[in-house]
Amino acid sequence: MRAVIGWCGRRAPWIQQFVRYGLVGVGALGVDVGAFTLARYGGADLVTANVLGRLLGALAAFAANYAWTFALHAHRAPMLRCGGRYVVLWGAATVLSTLLLHALLALGVQETVGKVLVEAAMPILNFVAARYWVFRQQGMPPEGTAGRIA
Incomplete structure (x- = not known):
């Protein structure tokens, strides 16, 4: 796997x-799921456990993406x-996913199917935003775009 990623x-x-x-x-x-499960097992209500899991998952994702995923990005902020x-x-993606889910449900898509469809699309949008905005230093071109005419 490492050879494929490197290539x-x-x-x-x-x-x-x-x-x-x-x-x-x-x-x-x-x-996220581990924290949610432990919180529920420990007696936390559903909302508290879900928020705790999502926050810890988001913190883990940010730290790993900053330190590993985008560490190769020469112009990381x-x-x-x-x-x-x-x-x-994260906030914008949460709002967007909620709006998309509501739209799919209004079209008659079953709730779980709609959730899966929306959440399957979100990582692609989030990756683009992370690469070109979150982890990029302002005023610097994204890696691999130097010399291109916009």
């Missing part, structure tokens, strides 16, 4: 970042700026 990274750095982003997402999901941008992205 892809030499060909197109965004592919390596996308693979790493996906792996981080799976790990963050594990943190400082951690505090990235953290602020990440909070904005």
